[in-house]
Amino acid sequence: MAEFPTPEKTFGRQNPFAARLRENRRLNRQGSGKDTRHIVIELGSAGPTYTCGDALGVFPRNPEALVHEFIETLGLPHDAALNETLASSAVLNRVRKKFVRAVAEKASGRARDRLQDICADDKAFDQYIFDRDVIDVLRDAPGVHFEPGEIPGLLNTIAPRLYSIASSPDHRPGEAHLTVALVQYTSHGRQKQGLASGYLAHLADQSPVAVYVQPTRHFHLPPSGRDMIMVGPGTGVAPFRAFLQHRAIHGHSGRNWLVFGDQHEKSDFLYGEEFLAAQKSGLLQKLSTAFSRDQAEKIYVQHRMEEEGAELWRWLNEGAFFYVCGDAKRMAKDVHESLVKIVARHCGKTLEQADEWVAETLMKNENRYLKDVY
C-alpha cells in the first residue's frame, strides 16, 4: 500500500487519503442470505471531495488470521515487516499460476507429481486456481518452505477496489457512504471472502482506511428540470441514493423513478425506509420493486420495466434520462434488451428500429442512457 500522503498533496490512487470508518452496518435484515453493508467513510474537511456519480477507491488489507495462517503454514519467522507486507500488499485469497508452479517445484513425492500434472494441463490449471487461495495450495503440498524474499514475486499485488458513492457530498459534508456486498463462498472445505468487501465488512469503528476518489467521466445527474429513471438492483442502487439526496437538497424539479430489485422484500430492500419516505414526500414519483425470490418464478427489474412499459416510454419520450447501475454480466444486458422491447412495443417500431433509436438517439446523440456497471 502507498504511504499516507502529506496534506498538501493531491489525493489519488498514488496518494490515498487516510480516512476513518465512521459506520459499518448490515443493511439486510434477519433471514437474508446476503450481507450488504452500509459503510460510512469520514473524509472530513481535509480529505478528497467528490460529486454524485463518483466512486471511492479503497485499499484493502488481508485479514490478520489469513496472514498468520500463511506464515505458520510456510514455517516463516514471525517478523513485523513481513507481516505488514503480506497484510497490505500480497493477494492471499486468490493464487497466480507462478505461485502454484513454485509450490509444485518445491513439493515432493505424490504431491509434486499431482501438482506438476495440473500445471502441465492448461484447462486443469485454470480450474485449479479458480477457487483456491494460498492456503488451499499449500495444503496440497505439505511441508513446502519458501524464504521470505522469494514470496513477493510469487503473489499478485493488492489493487484498490472501487465502490460507487451512495451519498451526496452535500448530504452530510465530509462523509462518503458506500453500499458493499460481501463476497463470500466456501471452497475446498474453507470459507472464503472477497478481499476488499471482506475487509470493509469487518472493519471496526474508527479504523483507518486508505481511500481516493475516482471521478466519473459520464455518470452525472441530469439537468435540474429533467426526469430520470434509475434502474439499480442490489448494490446498483448506491449512486441513485446519492442522486436522490442531491435532488432533494438542491430542489431539482425533474421527476424521479427508481426501479430496485433484490432477493426478498422483508430482508433485502436496501434503504427501503428511505425510499418509501422519499415516495411519501413526493421526491420519488415512482418506486418499482422486483423481489426475485418472494415467489416461485424470478421477477427482476426488467420485468417491472416491461410491465410499466407504456409509462416508461412516455417518460423517455418526454426527455427522461435512463440510468443503469450494478451487475454488468447479466443484469445490464437484460435491462438493455427490455428497454429495446419497450421502445418497440410502445412507440410502434420494429425491434431493429428500436435498437437503433436506443443506441443512436438515446445513448449517443442525446447522451441520456448512462451506465455504471461492473
Ligand SMILES: Cc1cc2nc3c(=O)[nH]c(=O)nc-3n(C[C@H](O)[C@H](O)[C@H](O)COP(=O)(O)OP(=O)(O)OC[C@H]3O[C@@H](n4cnc5c(N)ncnc54)[C@H](O)[C@@H]3O)c2cc1C
Ligand atoms: C465502478 C465500479 C463501482 C463498483 N461499485 C460497487 C458497489 O457500489 N458495491 C459493491 O459491492 N461493489 C462494487 N463494485 C465491485 C467492487 O469493486 C469489487 O469488485 C467487489 O467488492 C469484489 O471485490 P472483493 O475484493 O471483495 O473480491 P475479490 O477478492 O476480488 O474476489 C472476487 C472474486 O471472487 C471470485 N468468486 C466469487 N464467488 C466465487 C465462488 N463461489 N467460487 C469461486 N470464486 C468466487 C470471483 O472470481 C471474483 O472475481 C464496483 C466496481 C466498479 C468497477
Ligand SMILES: NC(=O)c1ccc[n+]([C@@H]2O[C@H](COP(=O)([O-])OP(=O)(O)OC[C@H]3O[C@@H](n4cnc5c(N)ncnc54)[C@H](OP(=O)(O)O)[C@@H]3O)[C@@H](O)[C@H]2O)c1
Ligand atoms: N461483475 C461482478 O463481478 C459482480 C457484479 C455485481 C454483483 N456481484 C456480486 O454479486 C453479489 C451480490 O451483488 P448485489 O447485492 O449487488 O446484487 P446482485 O447479485 O446483482 O442481485 C440483485 C438482484 O438482481 C437479481 N438478478 C440476478 N440476475 C439478474 C438479471 N439477469 N437481471 C436482473 N436482475 C438479476 C438478483 O436475483 P437472484 O439473486 O434471485 O437471481 C437479485 O434479486 C456480490 O457478491 C457482488 O460482489 C458481482
